[in-house]
Amino acid sequence: MRVDYRKSAILGGALILIWSSVTLLTDWIAPIFLPSPLDLYHAFLSMKGRLIPAALASLGITLGGFGIGLVAGIGLGLLMAYSRFFLEAVGPILEFTRPIPVFALIPLFLLWFGVGIVPQILLVALGVAVILGVSTYEAVRNIPPIYIRAAANLGADKSAIFRTVVVPYIIPHIVGAVRVAAAASWGLDVASEFMGAQVGLGYNMIVQQIYLNTSGIIVLLIIYSLLAISLDRLIQLIEARLTHWTYRSELSFDGIGAAH
Amino acid sequence: MIELKRLSFAYQGRNGLLPVFEDIDLVVETNEFFCIIGPSGCGKSTLLKIVAGFEKPSSGVVTHNGVKIKGISPKRAMVFQDDAVFPWLTVQQNVEYGLKVRGIPIERRRAESRRLIDLVGLTGFEALYPKQLSGGMRKRVDIARALANQPQVLLMDEPFGALDAMTKEMLQVELTRIWESEPKTVLFITHDVEEALFLGDRVAIMPPHSSGGTLEIVEVPFKRPRDVSIKEDPEFQRMRRQLILRFEQFRKSKAS
Numbered sequence: 453m454r455v456d457y458r459k460s461a462i463l464g465g466a467l468i469l470i471w472s473s474v475t476l477l478t479d480w481i482a483p484i485f486l487p488s489p490l491d492l493y494h495a496f497l498s499m500k501g502r503l504i505p506a507a508l509a510s511l512g513i514t515l516g517g518f519g520i521g522l523v524a525g526i527g528l529g530l531l532m533a534y535s536r537f538f539l540e541a542v543g544p545i546l547e548f549t550r551p552i553p554v555f556a557l558i559p560l561f562l563l564w565f566g567v568g569i570v571p572q573i574l575l576v577a578l579g580v581a582v583i584l585g586v587s588t589y590e591a592v593r594n595i596p597p598i599y600i601r602a603a604a605n606l607g608a609d610k611s612a613i614f615r616t617v618v619v620p621y622i623i624p625h626i627v628g629a630v631r632v633a634a635a636a637s638w639g640l641d642v643a644s645e646f647m648g649a650q651v652g653l654g655y656n657m658i659v660q661q662i663y664l665n666t667s668g669i670i671v672l673l674i675i676y677s678l679l680a681i682s683l684d685r686l687i688q689l690i691e692a693r694l695t696h697w698t699y700r701s702e703l704s705f706d707g708i709g710a711a712h
Numbered sequence: 713m714i715e716l717k718r719l720s721f722a723y724q725g726r727n728g729l730l731p732v733f734e735d736i737d738l739v740v741e742t743n744e745f746f747c748i749i750g751p752s753g754c755g756k757s758t759l760l761k762i763v764a765g766f767e768k769p770s771s772g773v774v775t776h777n778g779v780k781i782k783g784i785s786p787k788r789a790m791v792f793q794d795d796a797v798f799p800w801l802t803v804q805q806n807v808e809y810g811l812k813v814r815g816i817p818i819e820r821r822r823a824e825s826r827r828l829i830d831l832v833g834l835t836g837f838e839a840l841y842p843k844q845l846s847g848g849m850r851k852r853v854d855i856a857r858a859l860a861n862q863p864q865v866l867l868m869d870e871p872f873g874a875l876d877a878m879t880k881e882m883l884q885v886e887l888t889r890i891w892e893s894e895p896k897t898v899l900f901i902t903h904d905v906e907e908a909l910f911l912g913d914r915v916a917i918m919p920p921h922s923s924g925g926t927l928e929i930v931e932v933p934f935k936r937p938r939d940v941s942i943k944e945d946p947e948f949q950r951m952r953r954q955l956i957l958r959f960e961q962f963r964k965s966k967a968s
Contacts, residue, residue, distance in 0.1 A: 601766060602796040606810035607786040607861060616813065620800040697800045697841045 487667040495667035502656065507675060509651040513569060514641040515683075517576020518634060525581035525633075526626070529588025534614055546585070554579040554640060558647045572644040579640045580633040587629030591622040624695040631687055638680045714740040714763060714865060714897060719772035721758050732758055735772065737926045738916065742777075743895040747912035748927075749905055751959065754920040756901045757869050763899060764790045764867050776865065786810055789863035793870040797842045797850045797857070803829065804838040806853050810861040828856040831890055848879035852886070859890075865897045872907070884910055885940060892937055905955045909948060910938065917955065919962035930955065 474480055475488030483491055496503075528546075532539040554575060565571035595618060603617045645654030653672050660668035716738040722729040732755040740746045750756045761767040763774055765784040774781045776788065797806055807825040816824075829835055832852040842850050851871060858866065872880040884907060891898060902908050908915045909932055916927040930951065934942050942948050 598792060598794055598796045599798065601784075601790075602792070602798075603809070603813075605764065605784050605786065605788075605790050606813060606857065608809075608813045612813050616809070617798070620798075697843060699799065699843050 484664060484666050491667040492671055496671050506653045506656050510641055510653040513572045514637050517573045518580055518637040521577035521580025522584060525584025526588045528585040532589050533592035550582055555643050562648050567648040575644050576637045576640045579636050583629055583633040587626050591625040592618055595621050624698045627691045631684060634683050634687055713742045713777055715775045717773045720770045722770045740897060740899055742897055745898045745911055745913045747900045747908035747915045748918050749902055749908045749915060750918035754918045756918050760867050760869050760901050764788055786861035787863050788865040788867060789858035789861060790867045791854050791858050791871045793873045795850055797853050799842045802839050802841055803834060803853050807856045807860055824860060828859055832856045847875055848883060868900045870902050888938060905952050909951055917958055
């Protein structure tokens, strides 16, 4: 779908213009609530040295947890779809524990693992695995039976069907969950850093908050957003490569419907 | 040779068994092109699925060369009406699927798929994905893929039902040509009387709720190789009208 970026570019530009003029030229809003572009620039300069190590730390936790959670979640979903025994043994327990908000486990993790990278990565992995597990299982259950029948008729046994039919088919159907999980992993990273970290962008945000340095907080937020957007774009690019075979509808809803 | 002996099938409904057909006897000779025609809902698809091994009969027996059919086998290849070609594989990968999954080495796979792709007239399209093909081309991939396992029996469930009239006729001609060059037993289901008469050596009529014994079978007299022009033949038209009339009679007798 071709999006016309001009409209949002104009709107965005206008908002930035209003923000800049109000904060730079007037004193209607106190800097502690809304700093000016100049304030942000100064804050960026003063934090420059710490930004890269902090970004790397947050990135490491997020991507590490995301990767582990992805493998664990998809593996779990496939296992539950493949083995009825496994599904019946593990399924109900997972269903029971799934509604527990992962964030609520932070204090427990801190007690178990102390302060450090390990509990943070585990937390992110857990959150991601929960999202992917369900999504994968549902995707497998929704495979059109005709593909399974055709594969079986052509001589494939159960494990061959899983390898050659199930896995390729579900990839475009779990992409939505993958992107949601990626967004969630940033949130989990931030939350875990707020609770007990010594490094990372989120940890630095708390420090800035304690010093009432709004500019610093906003600079860190911008960096966080840029990282999250980059990861999402990366996922979209990988998705496009892996799912070029799908019958994706190019439909846009403009102009559809009864004419008057 | 496929033999059906007192074959019955009934659905387990909420209020008891709903019979679809009962006590059908049928013999399909080896390398014969056998068509079954019938209106929607007469159970012809179910019958084919039982022969393929996807369903179990309620009672009765199906044998293939004397051996009772217990399940699916690449020796009895099925071509469905719906699109069953794998969208994530290219034409060539689709055709090679059965061979690859059975461990045939790459050299033989390539040679065999090239031969079959040529046989169905898709040379040059090997690297394309199903999404880039027309419905008729996908159907041809489906057929090539089924033939790759060298089946003894080809089971076809209204394979051309979803195609437009021109593509349908073209594929009827193609299928006849392929079968004449590589004979095998074919069991072909359709509701299109003209199609059954053009393709088949014999045509069986399956009315709704068939019960008891052999179905009515018509011998198709036209010599092979057959040309599309036989559809204009007065004898062809007469047989076609007669078969359609027969169905009318079944309908009326059911209503009464």
